[in-house]
Amino acid sequence: MAQMASLIAFNPNTTILSADENSNNTTIRNTYNTHDTAVNGVHGVASGAIVGTTLAQTLTGKTLASPIITTTLNLYSGADLNIYSDAGTTLVADINGATGDLSLKGDLSIDATDKIYFSKDSDTAIYESSNLVMGITFDDGVTNAYQFTPNTFLATSTGAMSLDLRADTNNSGQENLRVLMQADGGSVKGEVGIQSNAGALILSGGTANSTFLASMTADSLELGTNAVKRFGIDSAGNFTFNATADLKANGELKLVDATSPTASYMSRRAVNGAWVMWTNVGGTGNQTIDRAYNVSSVNKTATGTYTITLSTIMASANYCGFFMPSATRAYFLTSALAGSFVINTISLVTLAADDAPVGRVGITLPG
Amino acid sequence: MKIRIFKKNDGRTIYSSFYWDLKKEDETDLEFMNRMTINHGNFPDEFKSLPFIDVDENEVPTSDSDSEQYHEQIYFKGDCKKENLKVDKDWNTLVMPDFLIKKKTVERLSKEIDEINDPSILIKKSRELKEIERKEAGTGNEKFWLEKALEGLDKKIASGEADKPVVRQKITELKNK
16 A cells, blocks of 8 residues: 555545546545554454564464465564464474473374484484484584483483384394494494394304394403403403402303313313312311312211212323322322212221311322 | 211211302202202212211211211111111120221230230230231221121120120121121
8 A cells, every 4th residue: 555655646636536436536545544554554354463564574363274385484483382283272282482392292203214313413313214223423513422411311200211122023034133332433343232133143153043242343341340340351252350250150160172072171181170178077077068179079988988979070080189188198099980989098097097177189180 | 067968778877068159049958969969970879879868967976086986886776867867886786897896906906915924825916916907907808807806795705894796796697798
């Protein structure tokens, strides 16, 4: 209407039109004289209004039916931005005007080739492609990657939490499940997972369907408790224990020599033997085994006579042995069997039994 | 600490001790002791068929050779039960082991030699003592020592001591085997 006013100059004292035409003209004139200015104008005749300059209009209380917007659309609000699935009752999403937090009342669905970006870095995100891969990089795009801080965690206020990772849920093939870790620009790598693909095992020499924890570079793998390393495997495969950690086995600890597969030894060459120490051999009380290696029982059958039963059979009876009934006396064992042997001090001494309070027996088979 | 006591055919015992550090966490004492003995391939077969009891070591008689209480004096009087475990302190029921017969014989002969005045008898007895001392105990000379045990019993009766009929009969039976 403002443009129209600049094009036509109306003189209320000039009569050039018919009565009907004059009447219409009067109507137009009255309308023009009573409309609001362009800046504050109110358009439309129904409820609501469109207010603003020609290039910037504000819609209040208006319903847009199937609008088509052909340029960049900017939606903004002075406070929160709410999205409803109906005429204003059912809120399905909103953006907090103060914090920018996005709140969804439904699922977030990402198409197969799309990603969720966590930062300015566009390299890594959560995405799905031919293989399910999940990676998270917090990066400012300029300097080093952000580190997780104590404020960055997954948590539940009550109850348990589990992180459930699954691969090959349809069990149609042989896919590995891997959690990959790396540091120092990728020069140090570790991995945990399940290597179920027999044709593409993660660990060389590994076993199909095994769960693994491994260093993937020439660096050690270490296990600890109480923030102290207790046990480790170095890059060469050597087992290492710290000074206070013992190697304990409730079962048998075996090293099987490939050249003698029917026998098991701690070490075939170095230690093929047995030893035992007991107390109260002839003192007041029955014999109690204090320390032993490769001995399953000590059986007192008569005065000064003991049958020592070995846990693991000797490779032969050609071992040498000794019996010390006291700290200052020792006898060599002259006859022995591979699985058990008898020590008889009666046959070794002239008269009475040599029943000393402490008994020590050791045998060894030279390699 | 538990031990397993086997009852030998003559009533005497085998005391079996174990290194309990080898016991597994999920294993009972019974299972452990079975694994170490009757279920163990290296445990002597002649022991495996013997009856046994499992007891705390402090609840059963002990042997102490320094106090002349020997393992051979512990025996089951009847069935293999803890309450039947006895000690034959005076050797009224059990036959002494060879090394003890030898010891007693040597002591007796030595005492006799000390009291001999006749030189010819002294020489004879001294030779006998030397022979006894040279004879080994427990190595195939069982009948020789049983003979000496009977001689010892006879000497006791001659000196006015009471006989030990149960032991005498056992010695006789063993001699005649």
